[in-house]
Amino acid sequence: MAADVLEPEYEGIIRNTLIEDLSKILYTYSNDGQILKELIQNAEDAGADKIAILYDERNSDKRIKQDSSYSKYFEGPALIVYNNEEFSDADWKGIRRIGTSIKKLDPSKVGRFGLGFKSVFHITDYPMIISGRLMMILDPYRDETRCCIPLELSKLKLYSGMNECYTALFQVFDFGQNVLDAGYYNGTMFRFPLRKETTELSDSVYNQEKIKNLLRVFKKEASLTLIFLKSLEEVSLYECMDSIYEQNPDYIVTIGGSKSEIAKQSRKAMQHKTIPDESFVNVYELVLVTTSKRQREDHKWLVMNRLEGISDASEGLLELATTLSYLPCVGIAVPVLSSDTFTGHIFCSLPLPMQAISMTKLPLHINGTFALSEDRKQLKWADKFSESNKEDSVQWNELLVSTVLPKAYIDLIMEIRNRNDEHLMLRCIPDLLEIDVIFKECISKLFRNLKDAPFLYTESGGGKWIRLKDAVFQIFSENTGNMINFMQDIRATLIYTMRQYKSCLVDTTGYERVYGILTKAFGQQPQDASPQFISERLLKIGPAYTTFKEKHKLNLLVYLISSREDHLLKSLELLPLANGAFIKFATNKVSNIFVCSSIVRQLCPGIEARLVRTVSDQVDEWILRLAKSGRTQLIEPGQSDVLKLISQSIEKILGHSKDNRTLRWQKQGQLNEKWLMFVWEYLRRDGVHLPHDLFILPHYDKLLRLNQPLIVESDDRCFLPASIVRCLKEIGVTVLNPLPCYINCCQEIYDKYVERPTVNGVMKLVADVCPKHVKNFNDNVQSSDKEEFVHFVGSTYSLNNAKTCFKKIKNV
Structure with a gap:
């Protein structure tokens, strides 16, 4: 029976080679400026306050012995990175790991969120690290048990073939014979000989053009690098060895300004390793000075950090913090001086790649201990397929954004109010409809808090902060038709009027943008300087406007009447x-x-x-x-x-x-x-x-009515003899001088009121003569005038016809 018992043949698992593992890592991580961010991240985690990057363009072929077994590790050109902190024993151990990190359970380390150090294999096959008493060379082509080559600096010249190679490091970041003599290097230097041709590990070749492009991409973001870090205070870039010789960086970012020491201490105060009982909040001004060989620029930021304490954090947040070894920490940075085109960015201590998915569309930068996607380019967030079954890291991000970030935002708003910076306040108000969807809940909470908070500034009453319900925005109706050129003058009058009436006018630069934002956020327009509002103020508060200068009154009239709401003018003077x-x-x-x-x-x-x-x-x-x-x-x-x-x-x-x-x-x-x-x-x-x-x-120095006996003395065809004129005056007729042309051309005056100087004209007037004037004629007209009068009339009329007209005139 015993002969029938069998034992299985055991087999081992077939594992990837080191090259295969590294190739997989490289496939995951981008071959771009993120490589340099990883090195900055390592410097930050080590507690360094300075980091320098050098492109050593020298070709090392003539400076090293080619038949040495070490020569390939010292070839050039190379990318060299230095920071002023030493590797710890844990760092030496971590650099030898593949796929895991010694920082995984350390909540205070940036590296637990960033790209793996192994991403440097995008540019080199043979990374070299020099720190403290050791030099270590990583050679992935060796057997896994021999691929990490630690070398003691004090014995460097004793290693076979090394004596002809290490001189390639001389004059780079204070490495020289003094280091070899002391057997100690103060700080950490990474050296990456650039890949010149495709290899089994990678087909990514780095020539001068490509490395220059890598540095150019880095410089675009370098000014942002230090915003949320706690240790690093300076990043410098040397684009060639000449810059090293001259000790003159081509580009440098450093913390400056009169409050630099306060900023540095405030940054270090955020270096927590555990969640505190009470929330820890700090705020400080940070001036980042970027200097190139051509110019210098100062970028001033207001930075607000919040580490949620146990007493304030939700139960779910605390459970996830324990599970994931995360600290519930967020930060906000707003540029103190900014243009309207500023767009906020997402940070995880360092800025995520500059692309659309990492832009918040907020007017400030957001930092947090976020869980990142595998490629480290964006936050982990639920999609429609995973909404019902979210992984812990997704829930963590959602809670951090929805519960901690709104508090930090409110903290920032209150800090700005305490600083009395009304311009910065308006720039910090986000547009709820424009921001990325992941921040919607956060910003909705912000607006709910702002509704009854004094966050708007008015110069009324000597300057004060007011609530939205008390504010009047300097927004005017512009229904002034073709008087648009006068709108500026009208606006000046309206502003003057509201100030005279003690209205809490909001007119800080940017108020138009905030007015539109608040309208969308609350579903109704805030109070503006509409014609209705102006009319009500003038009527209800008092008649001060009646003492205004004429131009202001006319401008008020134009503004109100242009609205076509006529009732607004009622009772207004x-x-x-x-x-x-x-x-x-x-x-x-x-x-x-x-x-x-x-x-x-x-x-x-x-x-x-x-x-x-x-x-x-x-x-x-x-x-x-x-x-x-x-x-x-x-x-x-x-x-x-x-x-x-x-x-x-x-x-x-x-x-x-x-x-x-x-x-x-x-x-x-x-x-x-x-x-x-x-x-x-x-x-x-x-x-x-x-x-x-x-x-x-007109008649001499008088003006006459038309409803009286009138005759013109002469016209272009006839004239009245003097005797006839005397006779007519005695019977109450006014004899006019020739009429002015502007009257003479009016035919109606001759048709109805004024007779022409003819016998017919005279006889019409005689026919209408009153008894009183007959007596005047008989008593006052001389006989000779009477005879001429009869002769004048008889020259045209027959005797029988004339008798009818003379019946009223006796004794002729």
């Missing part, structure tokens, strides 16, 4: 009269005010208090529309109204007629010859029937 005064708009017709054309206005001097003044073509049109509506005391005068106005003007200036026929006329006054000409032109042009009761007929 903004109706401009031709005499320069302003009266109230009224709904009754007790005292009509006439909206006349400029032609009519010049016919009516002396009664300007009953006429609206001219403002502008557009405003005059609006006022005329108001008159036609019948809702106010305004009237568009008809022909009869114009004649009454002219009559009132004459009476106002010349007074009452004693005989009801004549008025003494002062030709040099307001009712001068020019005025009289305008009156007759108006009557003739507009086809108005001549008014018989107007004093508009």
Whole structure:
């Protein structure tokens, strides 16, 4: 039986080779500027405060012995990175790991979120690290048990073939014979000989053009690198060895400004390893100075950090923090001086790659201990397929963004308010409809907090912070038609008015953007300087506007009347009269005010208090529309109204007629010859029937009414003898001098009121003579004049016809 018992043949698992494992890592991670970020990350985790990057363009072929077994590790050109902190024992151990990190359970390390160090194999086959007392060379082509080559610096020249190679490091970041003598290097230097041809590990070849491009991409983001780090204070870049020789970096980013020490201490204060009992919040100004060989720029940031404490964190957040070994920490950085085109970015201590998916569309940068996607380019976030079954890292990100970030945002808003920086405040208000969807809940909470918080600034009352419900935004209706060129002047008047009425006006630069944002966020428009608002303020608060200068009153009129909401003008003392005064708009017709054309206005001097003044073509049109509506005391005068106005003007200036026929006329006054000409032109042009009761007929120093016996002494065909003139005057006829051409051309005056100097004209007047004037004729006219009068009439009339006309005149 025993012979029938079998044992299985055991086999081992076939594992990838080191080259295969590294190739897989390289496939996951980008071959771009992220490589340099990983090295910055290592420096940060080590606690270094300086890092320097050098492109050593020298070809090492002539400087090293080619048949040495070490020569390939010292070839050039090379990318060299230095930081001023040493590798720890754990770092030496971690650099030898594949696929895992010694930092995985250390919440304070940036490296647990960043690219793996192994991404440097994109550019080299043989990374070299020099730190403290060791040099280590990584050679993935060796057996896995021999691929890491640790070398003691004090014994470096004793290694076979090394003596002809290590001189390639001389003059680079203080590495020289002194280091070999001491057997110690102060800091850490990485050296990566660039891959010149495709290899089994990678087909990525780095020539000078490609490395220059790598550095160029890095420089675009370098100014952001230090914003949320806690240790690094300087990043410098040397693009060639000459810059090293001259000790003059081609590009450098460093912490500067008068408050640099405060900023450095505040950054270090965020170096927590555990979650505190109470939330820890700090805020500081950070000035990052970027200097190149051509220029210097200062970038000033306000940085707010928040580490959620146990007392404030949700139960779910604390459970995930324990499970994932994460700290619930977020940060916000806003540029103190910025343009409207600034777009916020997502950071995980270092900025994620500059691409659309990492842009927050917030007006500030967001940092957090986020869980990142496998390629380290974006946050882990649920999609429609994983919504019901979220992994822990996704839930962590959601809780961090929805519960901790809103508090940090509010902390920032309150800090800005304490600093009295109204410009920065408005720039920090995000647009809820524009931001990335992952921040919607966070920003919705922000707005719920802002609704009753004093976050808007007004200069009213000497300057103060106010709540949204008390604010008036400097937003004006612009229905001013073709008066758009005057809108600036009108706006100045409205601002002046609101300040006089103590309105809490929000007019800080950027208020238009925030007005639109708040409208979308709360579903209704904040209070603006609408015509309705202006009208209510003028009516309810007091008559201060009545003491304004004329230009302000007219601008207020234009603004209100342009809205076409006529009720807004009711009871406001903004109706401009031709005499320069302003009266109230009224709904009754007790005292009509006439909206006349400029032609009519010049016919009516002396009664300007009953006429609206001219403002502008557009405003005059609006006022005329108001008159036609019948809702106010305004009237568009008809022909009869114009004649009454002219009559009132004459009476106002010349007074009452004693005989009801004549008025003494002062030709040099307001009712001068020019005025009289305008009156007759108006009557003739507009086809108005001549008014018989107007004093508009000139006769020496008088103005006559038309409803009386009138005859002209001569015209272009006839004339009256002097004796006839004397006779006519005695029977009450006014004999006129030849009429001015502007009257003479009016046919109606001869048809109805003035007789021509003919026998027929005379006889018509005689036929209408009254008994009183007959007596004057008989008593006062000389016999010779009477005879000539009879002869004048008889020259045309037969005796029988003349007798009828003379019946009224006795004793002729």
